[in-house]
Amino acid sequence: QVQLVESGGGLVQAGGSLRLSCAASGRTFSRYSMAWFRQAPGKEREFVAAISWISYTYYADSVKGRFTISRDNAKNTVYLQMNSLKPEDTAVYYCAATERNSYYYNKEDGMDYWGKGTLVTVSS
Numbered sequence: 001q002v003q004l005v006e007s008g009g010g011l012v013q014a015g016g017s018l019r020l021s022c023a024a025s026g027r028t029f030s031r032y033s034m035a036w037f038r039q040a041p042g043k044e045r046e047f048v049a050a051i052s053w054i055s056y057t058y059y060a061d062s063v064k065g066r067f068t069i070s071r072d073n074a075k076n077t078v079y080l081q082m083n084s085l086k087p088e089d090t091a092v093y094y095c096a097a098t099e100r101n102s103y104y105y106n107k108e109d110g111m112d113y114w115g116k117g118t119l120v121t122v123s124s
Contacts, residue, residue, distance in 0.1 A: 002026050002113040004095045009118030012085055016122075020080040022095030022115060032112075033098050034071060034078040035105055038091035038120075045094070047106035049080060058105050063089075085122045092117040 008020040022034065035050035049069040050058040057069055068081040078095060096111035104110025 002029070002032065002097050004097060004113055004115035006093065006095045006115045006118040009093060009120045011121045011123065014085060014087055014122055014124050016085050017081070017083045018085065018120060020082065020093055020095075020118060020120070022078045022080075024076045024078070024097065026076070029076040030073040031099065033100075033102070033105060034069075035096045035098065035111060036069065036078075036080045037094045037096060037108065037111075038089075039094070039117075040088075040091040043091075045108055048093070050102075050105035051078060052102060052105075056102070058102070060106070082120070085120075087122045087124045090120060090122045092119050 003025040005023045033052045036048040037045050038048050039045040047060050051069045051071050066084045071078045094117045095115040097113040098111045100110050
């Protein structure tokens, strides 16, 4: 069982930056691949970024070059550094974990565990 707790959300102006953190419980964090998804108001949840258990990274086209996912296995934490934020990045951001292979990283039903989310609001 893995419990995930996100933090770092807030209000930021367009062009600004935020860093989200996701703290995981359990001693097997390093075995999991981790992902960030987001859900904007009135829209379906969508994939943002993922990092495999051996630190290969994957990004949605909409955030490539602006967002960076990373992990610190010693701290059981995954991060999402978000730069050059746009109003369309406004969403609740969710951390997720999976033991499945990379085929599943961008799929909601490929994730085994979810956090409760943290709200990011980007003002224009």
